[in-house]
Amino acid sequence: MAERSWSLGGALRGLFTTPVVDDEMWDDLEAALIGADFGPDLTDEILDHLRSEVDRLRITDPADVKRLLRETIEERLAAHDPTLRLSERPAVVLVVGVNGVGKTTTIGKFAKFLTGYQRSVVVGAADTFRAAAVDQLATWAERAGAGVVRPQQQGQDPASVAYQTVERAIADGTDIAIIDTAGRLQTKAGLMDELAKVRRVVEKLAPIAEVLLVLDGTTGQNGVAQAQAFIEHAGVTGLVITKLDGSAKGGFVLRVQQQTGIPIKLIGQGEGIGDLTGFTPHVFAQSLVP
Amino acid sequence: MATFGTLSDRLTQTFSALRTKGKLSPADVDGTVREIRRALLDADVALPVVKDFTGRVRERALGDEVNKALNPAQQVVKIVNDELVTILGGEQRRLQFAKSGPTVIMLAGLQGAGKTTLAGKLAKWLKNDGHTPMLVAADLQRPNAVQQLQVVGEQAGASVYAPEPGNGVGDPVRVAKDAMKVARDKQHDVVIVDTAGRLGVDAELMKQAASIRKAVDPDEVLFVIDAMIGQDAVATAQAFQEGVDFTGVVLSKLDGDARGGAALSVASVTGRPIMFASTGEGLDDFEPFHPDRMASRILDLGDILTLIEQAQKAFDEDQARKTAEKFATDSFTLEDFLEQMQQLKNMGSIKGMLGMLPGARGMKEQLDNFDESELTRTEAIIRSMTPAERRMPKLLNGSRRLRIAKGSGTTVTEVNQLVMRFEQAAKMMKTVAKGGMPQIPGMGPLGMGGGPGARSARKAAKKKGKAGSRSGNPAKRAAEEAAKAQGGSAGGAATGSGFGLGGGGAAGNQAPSAEELEALQKFLGR
Ligand SMILES: Nc1nc2c(ncn2[C@@H]2O[C@H](COP(=O)(O)OP(=O)(O)OP(=O)(O)O)[C@@H](O)[C@H]2O)c(=O)[nH]1
Ligand SMILES: [Mg+2]
Numbered sequence: 110m111a112e113r114s115w116s117l118g119g120a121l122r123g124l125f126t127t128p129v130v131d132d133e134m135w136d137d138l139e140a141a142l143i144g145a146d147f148g149p150d151l152t153d154e155i156l157d158h159l160r161s162e163v164d165r166l167r168i169t170d171p172a173d174v175k176r177l178l179r180e181t182i183e184e185r186l187a188a189h190d191p192t193l194r195l196s197e198r199p200a201v202v203l204v205v206g207v208n209g210v211g212k213t214t215t216i217g218k219f220a221k222f223l224t225g226y227q228r229s230v231v232v233g234a235a236d237t238f239r240a241a242a243v244d245q246l247a248t249w250a251e252r253a254g255a256g257v258v259r260p261q262q263q264g265q266d267p268a269s270v271a272y273q274t275v276e277r278a279i280a281d282g283t284d285i286a287i288i289d290t291a292g293r294l295q296t297k298a299g300l301m302d303e304l305a306k307v308r309r310v311v312e313k314l315a316p317i318a319e320v321l322l323v324l325d326g327t328t329g330q331n332g333v334a335q336a337q338a339f340i341e342h343a344g345v346t347g348l349v350i351t352k353l354d355g356s357a358k359g360g361f362v363l364r365v366q367q368q369t370g371i372p373i374k375l376i377g378q379g380e381g382i383g384d385l386t387g388f389t390p391h392v393f394a395q396s397l398v399p
Numbered sequence: 400m401a402t403f404g405t406l407s408d409r410l411t412q413t414f415s416a417l418r419t420k421g422k423l424s425p426a427d428v429d430g431t432v433r434e435i436r437r438a439l440l441d442a443d444v445a446l447p448v449v450k451d452f453t454g455r456v457r458e459r460a461l462g463d464e465v466n467k468a469l470n471p472a473q474q475v476v477k478i479v480n481d482e483l484v485t486i487l488g489g490e491q492r493r494l495q496f497a498k499s500g501p502t503v504i505m506l507a508g509l510q511g512a513g514k515t516t517l518a519g520k521l522a523k524w525l526k527n528d529g530h531t532p533m534l535v536a537a538d539l540q541r542p543n544a545v546q547q548l549q550v551v552g553e554q555a556g557a558s559v560y561a562p563e564p565g566n567g568v569g570d571p572v573r574v575a576k577d578a579m580k581v582a583r584d585k586q587h588d589v590v591i592v593d594t595a596g597r598l599g600v601d602a603e604l605m606k607q608a609a610s611i612r613k614a615v616d617p618d619e620v621l622f623v624i625d626a627m628i629g630q631d632a633v634a635t636a637q638a639f640q641e642g643v644d645f646t647g648v649v650l651s652k653l654d655g656d657a658r659g660g661a662a663l664s665v666a667s668v669t670g671r672p673i674m675f676a677s678t679g680e681g682l683d684d685f686e687p688f689h690p691d692r693m694a695s696r697i698l699d700l701g702d703i704l705t706l707i708e709q710a711q712k713a714f715d716e717d718q719a720r721k722t723a724e725k726f727a728t729d730s731f732t733l734e735d736f737l738e739q740m741q742q743l744k745n746m747g748s749i750k751g752m753l754g755m756l757p758g759a760r761g762m763k764e765q766l767d768n769f770d771e772s773e774l775t776r777t778e779a780i781i782r783s784m785t786p787a788e789r790r791m792p793k794l795l796n797g798s799r800r801l802r803i804a805k806g807s808g809t810t811v812t813e814v815n816q817l818v819m820r821f822e823q824a825a826k827m828m829k830t831v832a833k834g835g836m837p838q839i840p841g842m843g844p845l846g847m848g849g850g851p852g853a854r855s856a857r858k859a860a861k862k863k864g865k866a867g868s869r870s871g872n873p874a875k876r877a878a879e880e881a882a883k884a885q886g887g888s889a890g891g892a893a894t895g896s897g898f899g900l901g902g903g904g905a906a907g908n909q910a911p912s913a914e915e916l917e918a919l920q921k922f923l924g925r
Contacts, residue, residue, distance in 0.1 A: 209511025329629025
């Protein structure tokens, strides 16, 4: 294989030291976007846009093309409002996503973030399916200084755990209730319906403030299908992108945002309890096009 | 944003434009290769791998083997598939067991790839095979990973060595080392070491993984990778190859709908065999990896290849060319029609053929309504005609039609319908031969024999409205169909047979067994 240790940064750095705007530059640019998981369609779309801008503005310096690209990406990322809406009391947050993307970890970090701002938090272990999932969440709750509602028995209906969590938050006057759910592939109709049921049951007690869909930053084009299915069944209001501390760039999220209009609200960058940040289009664009 | 449809749809279009050409020009090949490139990228195959791959395909496609083929464009797709299967299945092999002492299997991979669940699946699978596996809890990082392994071990009926509580407490290298002694003492013949997920860029943790490897001297190091991963698969696989030098790959979460291009990336960049597929959350959702199924899945090609192969077997190439000429020049007769039909019969069930066509996506209902006995009747009608009538259907006046109906045991209406359909079909094939879109995309000159059945089937489907949306996967459809046939509900002719095992491309013409169907369903996970 010719290109062994390929990286977007490297490709673009190399690319933008090329002094002229030529075919090779465009090829490198394409490779950079594809390599960052933008996917072939969006890559074509962005490149077409750039080409016409380069023509229109008579750009001759590749450095300007780079700036233009970063701006284009930033602009698109900024098209949606990343604000978390947590004003109801209790503010109920439901966390959903496919298996192993980082839901439980994100809840741990998020709870810590909130308790850091003197908000009281209770987490609900509605993943009653996966082995030791309840214990895992309880460990995070303890680290974050949050309360936890566990199922009374193994395999209990997740909707009832979610209900009890909100019930408890109301009774205790807790500010925020975050509900963990079991990972599920978006193709499993039965499991997707289960999520809809969790929603319905919780809404009998209180409106749901946010439904956060966690997407693994290493994901490829399947991320779009994931988002579409979870939006349909769980009414997603925001995205969380995790594992951006690795070598993956997460370019697919731009496609997700464009196609669904759902904003990115949080970014996970590690396994530590402090490794969670808000979403800043400028920073994200910068990391995509360094 | 526009959706571009599946590769089969796009290629079908490319093909129909190329169909009549005897030879492919370099420009034709480039067009096809471009579609394949796009399909691979859509499937998340890493760009360097795609470039390498399409370069090789292009070279072969411009070679002799293609230009001599019945349908050069389809031959290109066949090349693509062959190359894919070669890379994916390059070094198919089974687990390597130790000659003496316990066999050690170490698991490694990114966070959330599915290692712990796989540990349980492996344990159960090995236990069913008469082994006495022991699981080792060497993920001391992720909260409650130790408990998870304990639960999973219990479900699998395997013992678990978990001396440390985890959650950041304990030394995984030490645990791994001690485990070897424990396994020997307790006479476990297989040891499965679960390790913490780690990033390829995390030098410190990669070093730790290398130390674990050194401590247990494994017979197999399995790299577990999520089928949904994108372009990063290459960098990650390389990091793990350098870090722990894995011996095999397990593709996880294949029960989703990710096309799984990572499989191709990892196999071609590391040269390590993909050994297993993990296909669900249950401990039994685990199976040996099938390169041919994976190739079809990555390309999303349905069973177009099986179809091409069967067509190539059944059709004499020269004759096919002659037929194409006849279509183009309007000299196609009922006699030719009859001959075509007989050839189709040689190929097995028509329904089966239709079922394998990617162009037949969403045609489940049509397939249900396809009545093969109609073909037999059609044959009888044509056989009752004189050679002159077969060549010149215009001769068929009222009294001749009555005679034919009597001779074939049918009615005049049926004879009328046949003649009408023949004329329509001949017209349709003429369009096809000239490069237009066929009625049944992807069938080429084959479409002919399917004509009558497919037509009435289409009518039936119209009555019922559009077929189900997501039975697009031919293999899945095949499974449904065959299951139905087994249940005896599909009317009339011996249907299920030709459906074969679509997705596997494995079993040619016999009905899949219940187990095969189950495995297939699992594999497809829909
Ligand atoms: N490097 C890194 N790892 C992460 C991040 N977020 C989560 N992880 C790890 O990913 C793995 C899976 O995380 P979980 O939080 O258990 O994921 P989940 O979605 O709850 O998983 P299931 O409940 O099993 O579906 C764990 O090993 C986490 O430590 C992140 O931002 N960066
Ligand atoms: Mg979880």
